[in-house]
Structure formats: structure tokens, C-alpha cells
Amino acid sequence: MTRTRPSRPPAGGAHELGQNLLVDQQVVDRVVDLVPDTPRPLVEWAAGRGAVTVPLARLGRPVEAVEIDERSAERLSRVVPGNVTVTRGDILRHAPPAEAYDLVCNVPFHLTTPVLRRLFTLPGWQRAVLVVQWEVARKRAAVGGATLLTAQWWPWFAPRLDRRVPASAFRPRPSVDAGLLVLDRRTEPLLPTGQQRDYQRFAAAVFTGPGRGLPDILVRQGLDRGDVRRWAREHRVRPDALPRDLGAPAWVAAYGLTRSERGQERAGLRRSAR
Numbered sequence: 001m002t003r004t005r006p007s008r009p010p011a012g013g014a015h016e017l018g019q020n021l022l023v024d025q026q027v028v029d030r031v032v033d034l035v036p037d038t039p040r041p042l043v044e045w046a047a048g049r050g051a052v053t054v055p056l057a058r059l060g061r062p063v064e065a066v067e068i069d070e071r072s073a074e075r076l077s078r079v080v081p082g083n084v085t086v087t088r089g090d091i092l093r094h095a096p097p098a099e100a101y102d103l104v105c106n107v108p109f110h111l112t113t114p115v116l117r118r119l120f121t122l123p124g125w126q127r128a129v130l131v132v133q134w135e136v137a138r139k140r141a142a143v144g145g146a147t148l149l150t151a152q153w154w155p156w157f158a159p160r161l162d163r164r165v166p167a168s169a170f171r172p173r174p175s176v177d178a179g180l181l182v183l184d185r186r187t188e189p190l191l192p193t194g195q196q197r198d199y200q201r202f203a204a205a206v207f208t209g210p211g212r213g214l215p216d217i218l219v220r221q222g223l224d225r226g227d228v229r230r231w232a233r234e235h236r237v238r239p240d241a242l243p244r245d246l247g248a249p250a251w252v253a254a255y256g257l258t259r260s261e262r263g264q265e266r267a268g269l270r271r272s273a274r
């Protein structure tokens with residue numbers, strides 16, 4: 001069955017749509033292995049001609065495969081079994097199922113950032129198994145240092161780098177390798193959702209704030225020097241550490257200092273001094 005969602009038809013050809021199809025069966029098998037063993041329905045974004053969709057369907061769960069390219073979507077709907085619904089539409093606008101689900105996507109390279117941003121704000125999915133450029137996979141999984149985007153979503157999502165995928169696993173062959181990135185929505189978030197905006201503002205201020213090393217940056221953000229010293233000891237943060245060096249627990253604990261009675265008092269003093 002093919003469902004068509006209102007969306008502008010794709011403007012370009014294979015290149016513009018990021019149609020680097022997976023042709024390496026071992027990689028496809030690994031993607032399917034990474035899908036958690038639950039009865040939850042599956043959503044596959046950017047399904048293409050079904051290299052991943054067909055093996056996913058064998059798990060016996062309902063699968064919704066979303067693809068923008070009319071020819072690919074039609075072709076796909078002819079080869080998939082009855083538990084797969086093919087939706088022709090844009091993954092940046094796709095309406096998610098109402099119930100909890102897992103998501104798989106071999107991400108069109110040019111949509112990597114919008115897809116990740118959309119995922120972080122989209123409810124419902126529990127695990128996302130993503131094929132993205134190698135450098136993006138490393139950065140999002142905080143391998144060799146975290147980025148601001150990763151730090152801002154860490155209390156709610158746990159990212160993990162599974163493995164490198166060589167460019168030879170795709171046709172046409174892209175210019176760079178890819179990586180398998182697994183994102184899990186934390187069943188017990190490290191902070192309540194109500195604190196999301198405030199925490200994200202804090203993380204951005206720390207990433208861009210002045211100072212020589214994290215303890216100095218935090219003190220300049222108005223945190224108590226003694227609190228920061230204790231925090232640094234507890235989380236083994238060196239005086240010259242940078243925001244990219246912090247892990248999720250250290251970020252959450254640093255944010256906690258801003259919410260302590262002393263942190264609130266100092267913030268109040270700073271506000272009234274303005």
C-alpha cells in the first residue's frame with residue numbers, strides 16, 4: 001500500500017536527494033540487529049528502494065516506510081510484504097505514530113542536521129538507528145569531545161557510536177565514510193523536561209562563555225567558586241578542561257549548581273545589579 005502525504009515533489013535527481021543506497025548486506029544486517037527486540041512498530045525514514053525495509057519487515061512488526069521520491073516509493077510498495085506501509089512524503093514533516101515506536105534511517109547526507117534536530121524534538125520514538133557521515137556519528141556520540149548540540153540533549157538522549165561504515169557500502173559511493181549511530185531516549189531522563197530550555201541556555205552560555213578552562217568559565221557564569229571546586233573534584237574536571245570534555249553527569253551536576261539555593265541567590269544578585 002502506498003500513502004501519499006501532501007509534499008512538494010522532489011526537485012532534483014539522485015544526487016540532490018542523497019540517494020546513496022546501501023549495498024553491503026553485513027551493514028544492513030547490523031542495522032537490523034540494532035533495532036531493539038520489542039513489539040513496537042517501526043518507522044523507516046528515507047526508505048529508498050528498500051535495502052533496509054525488506055529485512056526490517058522480516059521482524060514481523062508493522063513498518064511504515066517513508067520516501068519522498070515517487071519512483072522509489074512506487075517500486076518499494078511493489079516489493080514489500082503486507083506488514084509494511086509505504087508513505088510517500090518528506091521525513092522533515094512526517095507525522096509520527098501516536099504510540100511508542102523505533103526509528104531507522106539511512107540519512108540523506110544533505111539532511112543530516114535537520115533530521116537530527118527534528119528527532120530531538122519529536123516525541124514517541126524510543127531508539128533511532130541512524131546511518132550518518134562518520135564525522136557526524138563521532139561528534140553526536142561525543143567521541144573525541146562533545147558538541148553543543150550533543151550536550152544540550154544529553155540529559156534526555158543517550159547516543160552511542162556503533163561502528164564505521166566504509167564508503168564502499170553505498171552506491172553510488174559517497175566521498176566519505178559513514179557511521180552507525182544509535183540514539184536511545186532515556187527511560188529515566190537526567191533532568192525533568194520542564195528544565196529543558198533553562199538547561200540548554202546554560203549549556204550554550206558555558207560553551208560560548210569567556211574563561212580559561214571550565215572551572216573559570218563556570219565561576220564567570222556566576223557560580224560559587226567553592227561549589228565549582230567541589231564539582232570539579234567530584235567529576236575529575238581539570239582546570240584547563242573545555243566544555244567539549246564534559247560528560248553528561250558532569251553537565252547535569254554543573255547545571256544543578258545554578259539551581260542550588262546559593263546559585264539562585266547569586267543569579268538574583270546578578271540580576272538586581274544590572
Ligand SMILES: C[S@@+](CC[C@H](N)C(=O)[O-])C[C@H]1O[C@@H](n2cnc3c(N)ncnc32)[C@H](O)[C@@H]1O
Nearest residue numbers: 017020021022046047048051068069090091106
Ligand atoms: C541514503 S538513501 C537511503 C535509501 C535506503 N534506505 C538505503 O539504505 O538504501 C536516502 C533516501 O532518502 C530519500 N530522501 C531524500 N530526501 C528525502 C526527504 N526529505 N524525505 C523522504 N525521503 C527523502 C532519497 O530519495 C533516498 O531514497
